[in-house]
Amino acid sequence: MSAPVLEVADLRVRLETPRGPAHVVDGLDYAVGAGETVAIVGESGSGKSVSVLALLGLLPASATVTGTASFGGRDLLAMSEAELRGVRGNGIGMVFQDPMTSLNPVLSVGRQLTEGLLAHGVVTGRAAARARAADLLADVGLPDPRGALERYPHELSGGMRQRVVIAIALAGEPRLLVADEATTALDVTVQAQIVDLVTRLQAEHGTAVVWITHDLGVVAGIADRVLVMYGGRCVEDGGVDDVFDAPAHPYTRGLLGALPARVDAQRGPGRRAPDLVAIAGTPPPPTELPRGCVFWPRCPVRGDVRCETEQPPLVRVGGTDPRPHRAATFYGREIP
Amino acid sequence: MSGFALRRAAQSLVVLLGVSLAVFALVHLVPGDPVRLALGTRFDQATYDALRERAGLDQPLPAQYLQWIGGAVRGDLGVSFRSGEPVTALILERLPATLSLALGSIVVALLIAVPLGTASALRPRSAVDGLGTVVSQIGISVPEFWMGIMLILLFAGTLGWFPAGGYVPFARDPAGWLHSLVLPAVTTGLVSGSVLTRFTRSSVLEALSAEHVRTARAKGLGPRAVLSWHVLRNAMLPLVTVTGVQLAYLLSGVVVVEIVFAWPGLGQLALQAVEARDYPLLQGAVLLFAVVFLLLNLGVDLLYGRLDPRIAA
Numbered sequence: 001m002s003a004p005v006l007e008v009a010d011l012r013v014r015l016e017t018p019r020g021p022a023h024v025v026d027g028l029d030y031a032v033g034a035g036e037t038v039a040i041v042g043e044s045g046s047g048k049s050v051s052v053l054a055l056l057g058l059l060p061a062s063a064t065v066t067g068t069a070s071f072g073g074r075d076l077l078a079m080s081e082a083e084l085r086g087v088r089g090n091g092i093g094m095v096f097q098d099p100m101t102s103l104n105p106v107l108s109v110g111r112q113l114t115e116g117l118l119a120h121g122v123v124t125g126r127a128a129a130r131a132r133a134a135d136l137l138a139d140v141g142l143p144d145p146r147g148a149l150e151r152y153p154h155e156l157s158g159g160m161r162q163r164v165v166i167a168i169a170l171a172g173e174p175r176l177l178v179a180d181e182a183t184t185a186l187d188v189t190v191q192a193q194i195v196d197l198v199t200r201l202q203a204e205h206g207t208a209v210v211w212i213t214h215d216l217g218v219v220a221g222i223a224d225r226v227l228v229m230y231g232g233r234c235v236e237d238g239g240v241d242d243v244f245d246a247p248a249h250p251y252t253r254g255l256l257g258a259l260p261a262r263v264d265a266q267r268g269p270g271r272r273a274p275d276l277v278a279i280a281g282t283p284p285p286p287t288e289l290p291r292g293c294v295f296w297p298r299c300p301v302r303g304d305v306r307c308e309t310e311q312p313p314l315v316r317v318g319g320t321d322p323r324p325h326r327a328a329t330f331y332g333r334e335i336p
Numbered sequence: 337m338s339g340f341a342l343r344r345a346a347q348s349l350v351v352l353l354g355v356s357l358a359v360f361a362l363v364h365l366v367p368g369d370p371v372r373l374a375l376g377t378r379f380d381q382a383t384y385d386a387l388r389e390r391a392g393l394d395q396p397l398p399a400q401y402l403q404w405i406g407g408a409v410r411g412d413l414g415v416s417f418r419s420g421e422p423v424t425a426l427i428l429e430r431l432p433a434t435l436s437l438a439l440g441s442i443v444v445a446l447l448i449a450v451p452l453g454t455a456s457a458l459r460p461r462s463a464v465d466g467l468g469t470v471v472s473q474i475g476i477s478v479p480e481f482w483m484g485i486m487l488i489l490l491f492a493g494t495l496g497w498f499p500a501g502g503y504v505p506f507a508r509d510p511a512g513w514l515h516s517l518v519l520p521a522v523t524t525g526l527v528s529g530s531v532l533t534r535f536t537r538s539s540v541l542e543a544l545s546a547e548h549v550r551t552a553r554a555k556g557l558g559p560r561a562v563l564s565w566h567v568l569r570n571a572m573l574p575l576v577t578v579t580g581v582q583l584a585y586l587l588s589g590v591v592v593v594e595i596v597f598a599w600p601g602l603g604q605l606a607l608q609a610v611e612a613r614d615y616p617l618l619q620g621a622v623l624l625f626a627v628v629f630l631l632l633n634l635g636v637d638l639l640y641g642r643l644d645p646r647i648a649a
Binding site: 056058085086087088089090093094096098101102103104105106107108115116119120152154165168169171172 | 546547548550551552553554555556557558561565566569570573643644645646
């Protein structure tokens with residue numbers, strides 16, 4: 001792996017809430033190599049979206065963000081707002097969850113595409129911006145790209161809107177694309193089209209992708225590496241095959257057990273399909289994280305005396321050196 | 337004109353017909369004989385009958401209504417009982433003063449509301465927000481006449497910067513017109529502005545929390561571009577509606593303020609018509625207010641269609 005595009009170390013995000021400080025992200029490390037796809041998975045509220053919004057300074061001002069996030073040799077978290085603005089939409093593009101709400105309903109598609117191009121000086125002049133915008137729309141597979149510039153978001157279908165959002169994210173030819181639940185709000189068939197589109201664009205432009213999702217099916221299909229978040233912490237990470245074939249953390253095992261495709265694969269001829277396993281309980285609120293392992297209250301195999309009082313460190317349980325497979329549990333077999 | 341505009345215009349016509357009926361009925365339901373009032377205490381039966389006949393009051397009500405509305409369509413609202421002048425002329429004479437005051441007030445209101453409401457929304461619970469709340473609470477709760485009198489005492493009396501009352505037509509003296517307009521416009525503008533400040537604050541707050549604002553920031557747009565194109569542009573939509581209603585209210589004559597400032601507007605005229613039981617004048621004034629209201633609402637809706645592409649479709 002060449003020098004990583006993005007290297008995040010000890011990222012912590014604290015939000016002030018009426019019920020006290022919430023440690024939404026609690027010490028996160030990860031790296032994204034050039035052209036690589038890293039999936040961050042977890043349930044709602046696990047801190048996965050916050051962990052990338054924090055990098056671009058897109059959280060409310062009341063959030064406290066610490067740690068380092070090296071992007072192109074510079075620390076995003078140490079940048080001023082003006083410097084960050086130069087990175088947003090230029091070095092890093094973002095695609096959001098719901099294309100029904102992430103586009104401005106009263107501005108035309110062309111306007112929403114060109115304003116980023118003009119702000120970053122990618123092109124100069126309206127005409128050049130519109131020509132470039134039409135190219136971008138053609139690139140994301142919008143029929144009649146020139147005509148689409150005049151359309152408003154409500155005139156487009158959900159899938160088409162998400163293509164527009166992707167075009168906006170790619171406008172500055174970013175080295176990193178962050179897709180925050182980019183397929184969650186879409187129909188299943190459209191989801192597949194959007195995944196294919198991002199994969200194709202990634203191959204064409206060599207863009208690195210951070211794909212935030214709770215859809216493990218998508219992860220299996222596109223990710224090189226996967227990072228499993230729970231309660232604001234990384235509980236397991238590694239190459240996607242390593243993690244899917246030999247999940248080490250009880251939470252990851254639970255997630256994979258709850259995936260219908262995996263259940264299908266295990267079904268042999270003549271055997272009854274096992275029931276879909278749901279993980280009992282709900283994630284802890286970020287204001288009341290347990291002292292020990294974050295997953296301890298819901299863990300089906302807990303029992304080690306340390307679980308309740310000690311945070312299990314993230315240790316290597318497999319994989320090979322540049323890409324270790326790590327898990328934070330007292331129940332994995334540590335490989336030194 | 338689009339189908340949307342035609343539909344709205346047709347709706348307005350139907351409403352206007354209903355309003356004219358209501359105005360007519362209401363005026364005729366009010367007890368008191370206008371002819372008797374107009375003639376004073378001493379008169380003979382022949383004069384009384386003649387005047388009733390001239391005003392058409394001896395005819396059955398439906399015929400009176402048809403005659404009135406038929407004239408109104410052609411711009412003839414009848415003749416005032418009191419002065420004997422055509423109602424249309426009386427109203428037109430008062431219109432410039434009222435228009436000046438209404439437009440002046442709405443300008444003052446927007447100059448207060450948009451900056452103060454936006455600043456409050458950008459920094460909730462800050463000092464600016466606190467100031468906005470206090471100012472708008474005062475504006476809403478203090479009676480207009482008292483505010484007007486206080487302004488007169490301070491700016492016309494003590495400081496002598498502006499005249500205490502009276503209206504100078506624009507055509508005669510533009511500088512004098514502006515000078516005479518300041519105090520009454522500020523008085524009514526403060527009240528309208530208070531309502532609009534609260535409204536601006538909540539619309540901007542709502543627009544700020546919209547997800548497309550995050551998209552705009554993620555594009556790398558500067559704070560000014562985000563605020564103007566992705567927050568205010570969207571917050572403007574509900575504000576246009578409320579501003580339209582405020583303007584209609586101001587155009588219908590702000591009676592109390594007009595009296596405090598000796599402002600020869602439609603509010604004063606309407607009040608005089610009520611006092612004198614001057615049916616034709618009262619009917620004309622109320623009908624005009626209704627037309628103003630409907631036209632403004634129609635205008636707001638059409639403007640809305642231009643501002644919000646989801647509506648015009």
